[in-house]
Amino acid sequence: MGGVTSIRRAVVTLPAAELGPDNPLPPLSPLDEVHHVEDRDLHDLPRDMARQIRYEPLRSLLPVRARDGYGRRRAPRDLDALVLENDRLAVTVLPSLGGRIASLLHKPTGRELLYRNPVFQPANFALNGAWYSGGVEWNIGATGHTTLSCSPLHAARVPAPDGGEMLRLWEWERLRDLPFQVDLWLPDGSDFLYVGVRVRNPHERPRPLYWWSNTAVPEECRVLAPADAAYHFGYERRLRRVPVPLHDGADRSHPLDSRHAADYFYDVPAGRRRWIAALDADGHGLVQTSTDALCGRKLFVWGTGPGGRRWQEWLTEPGTGGYCEIQAGLARTQLEHVRLDAEGEVSWLEAYGPLDAPRDGAWPDVVREAEARLAAVLPRASVDAAYAAWRTRADTDPGEVLATGSGWGALEVLRTGWKLPGTPFPEETLGEEQQPWRELLRTGSYPEPRRVRPPGPSLVAPHWRDMLETAPATPSAEYHLGVAQWHAGDHAQAVRSWERGLELAPSLWPLLRCLAVADRLDGHRERAADRYAEAFDDLCRERRDDGEAWTAASAALGREAIEALLAAGRPAAARAVWERLGPDIRARGRFRLAEAALLLAEGRREAARAVLDDDLEPADLREGADDIDRLWARAGDGPLPARLDFRMRPEGT
Template sequence: MSELRLTTLTLPTAAVGPVNPLPPLFGGADLHQVEDTSQADEEMRHNIGYGRVPSVMPYLMQDGYTRERAPAEHPVAVLENATLRATFLLGAGGRLWSLIHKPTGRELLFRNPVFQPANLALRGAWLAGGVEWNIATIGHTPTTCEPLHTARLTRPDGTPVLRMWEYERIRGVVYQIDAHLPDDSQVLLVHIRITNPRDTTVPMYWWSNIAVPEAPDVRVLAPADAAWQFSYDRRIHHIDLPAPHGTDLTRTTRSRDAADYFFDIPDHRRHWITALDASGRGLVQTSTRRLRGRKLFLWGQGEGGRHWQEWLSEPGHAYLEIQAGLARTQLEHLPMPAGAQWSWTEAYGLLEADPDAVHSTDWTTAREAAQHSLDQLLPQSALDAELQAATHWIDQQPDEILHTGSGWGALEHHRRTKTGEAPLSTPGAPFPDTTLGPEQAPWLELLHHGRITADPGRAPASHQSDPAWGDLLRAADGWLAQLHLGTLHAHTGDHQAARKAWQHSLELHPTPWAWRNLATLAAHTGDPDEAAHAYRQALQLAPTLLPLVLESAGLLLRAGHPHEVLEHLETLDTTQRATGRVRWTEARAALDTGDTDRCGRLLHEGIEVADIREGENSLHELWFAHQRATSDITPGLPLPRAYDFRMLTADATS
């Protein structure tokens, strides 16, 4: 009997914490910038260059977490039948946290033993493990550490459905995830729909990122004979499978460096991916045809890659990722026409295949054996039938609301009503006014009263990047309206108009927020002296706002003012001074002033930067810089493992 229930899951938890109040005007997007596409075909080159965003606006960054954990309860939804038990983490993007095959007791996913945010997502905070649902733009989705709207409904055949949905603000679309486990199903079925309510084409992106345990006997298989390789050298290469350079990349513990491999699946082949152990068993994911791409991500066996695995979880819990997406690679966006709805169905379950065949040295034998077992587990015709059946209940209204997401869908409904635009038209995914909160309040005031107000001594609670708000802001005037108007101009690349609006905001009422925005604009346009001046003005008005102190310090260090940075840091309280990012900044500034003793003391005491970014080189570069500066006094010391987050072993001496 299929069942859906709510419960809680207790995990050692580092809370996501408060958002950074400073809008990421010119940054915060993903690392996946491609510098060499010479081996890509015309379609791929077009899609790689299409739809890139200048920042993650209107979202704010989530960098308020630490490395300190305490037991905490997390709300979860559990779907269960006789074969599978699926657990969804409702407060973290609806992530499928666990999938257990009940007859064997086997966990099919990598189930992280801790809830530890780290800086890998578009907004910063990200969790390793389970299945993450990624939408909008390249990278880990803005809602990955946010709650989704969640409800219960019942299919016409009586099967309970877990529905999760949200309004995605970068693209202005609605996405809906319907998970269900029919009574006799051997697989978890997940039906996904994206609705573009706009009257324009929008760039679209979707990848389901699936973490599974990594071990020497695990092999990743997909129905391809070649792959597109992308790594931290930012070049894309077309390679043969499975061992283009003598190392079998489908056995991830044999690879040295972190890398992405996008399987080049011919159009006529079924779309699936699996990771199988020595017994021929493991998770398989397959889908209907719209979900075209399949990917393998591995951390590699270098010191930095192994450190990242432990940083995201705990020692002894290694994982790899098998992923599925709309495009052939994760470097692309696809054009989604105005008013379009895109749907597909995914399936997750235990694959059991002939171990000798799937681990054969003959690649064709291996992948064909895996597909043969998949065809027995779930024929493609059965999956296609599930997609067709979903059309009869996809717009069915929920039976019961289980959890609430953001109020942005409700605000968009108000905006559309006020301007006479068509509604969102998603009856099965409602956005009631009860979800409106403090973040939406200023914008409701603007819509219904023509003004937008807030305490100038506090950072605005939210921002917009949709030009649809421009006319309302221009009509409202006032310091806050001009501040937000400048943000809209900056997002569209009109730097002159942005500067004018922020300067007007300062004339109406001086705030650190307008000065800070002017500083980021000056830095972005290559005027470090003007940026330093604007940051100094902002710091006079908000001298102990830690995100502002750190952001300004980065600019001042690059502009050659390390003494000034140290002076700012000394005004912080003891708790702020103890944070890892502040300690790194102090060490860097001390080294730049020539105070190698102060830098060395901080390094040897230990600097733990909770929000160190994937691909960030700051820790090991600081260590080596200090070693070079003191090489005539003390012999060089090896890089401590705590500072080694290098993604490529080629970085070993830098």
């Protein structure tokens, strides 16, 4: 039985943009997340939903760093892949990019069941920035796309329940400090990929948990789910229950019948089988189903408006077809977080495969027929039995290691001695970023760097903060302690730690920048501007080379300094920072926007308009941001050009 299924290494070659380095500045500002429910809507929601929407929403990106060093210049690039295959399906997984399933090919028909992006183009959609579209992604952490979207996961072979091979992916999710695993399994002769997922909480206190499996499919389809109502959420940030499929005069089960981008979270009745399908005009497509723990189902559409179309082009290649997303999660909506008990875990099994069913006709009839077709090819009892069989292998130690993720899980296991059967985080996976924290753990002292360079990442969990508070008060220890205190909400103490660090530090700019952020958020614009200018001067004096780390620091600090100086009404000082940035940095699309803002502050409207009229491509433009709209309103004439129109809100909202 197991001889047919195989896992092999492969290479996927795509036109791809480089990811670039992470932003070295700790993200101290509150999280700017577009998925936020207005308080006025909470009163009309079911009590459990409202309670889970209020339950520990993410306030900060720390300890994760922002990932904004990518661009839009693409060149052929080889991506390491793992292919899981039987005689019916070929599943291509990208372990270095969040473990995403890039392709799900049904071999008997030759049909690709997913939307397979023909390029790799990061864009600013993940919680920490870089994200790319297509395939099946595993979203864990908090509302939004996971910070692991473009990060490597651990991967290994594991014996499957039928005696064949299973591909295990696992990592340590750092926003909530939770280890998780994803096991991909193709039973011999099966048309369905099984995916077993487990998330564990090894801590002594409960943790908020978020999970949504997100599948991109071609948008020229009809999406079916077993519900006659859904909770609609759009970029106007209103959550309300609407009928399915007809709403506001349009059939929302057809993605191209929606003008504006929106989420539809299906209100699947209790006891009903959990599934969602996307079928093309001939009734062929993909179905996803699961055990009942994964209870939520969702459709996301970009809409046919100019903003949605522009984003589709931005994320792929014009003319290659658009996509929508069908998703499955642990709650009814993505605005909720569920409680994972102390020392507890949650697990479930998903199945992905082809479905052939008539899609046209009255909603109750086509849903009923699709569910009957699903029951015929994959009975609900078979999914439950597969889950029970998978659970017997969930703790099995991995065999051959196929890819390596981060060392953060190894650091936590080293600190606690936790035993996590099935998901080892061996000490040999510790890397350069973990080494100073390993030394703090062993010696009680945070080491000073041996050479001048931008600071490494901070850790902010209470146990690390406690260790920093008792460590010798070196400049680096005070810097990281301040970051941890800031994350904990003790802003006054964080400022005192950074100020103490300034008295000792040979490198001033990291501490000055932290103090500048504190001033800006407290409304002290002038003092923030002063500190940003001083920090940038110090960075320019200290910078040792044109390496990746120093360039990333110059770009990140320069951008923040220009914004702060302009906010304080000091364009001349902002111009001085601009002139000291390297030409490669000034040529980036985001800095062209900063240049336009600077020119407007100098009263040079025509020059600012010329910048916007140029072939402007700000690679890290944020989902839902209105930067370009506001600049155009000040510098442009007439309507916003289509190439700059990324607006997602309905008109008048």
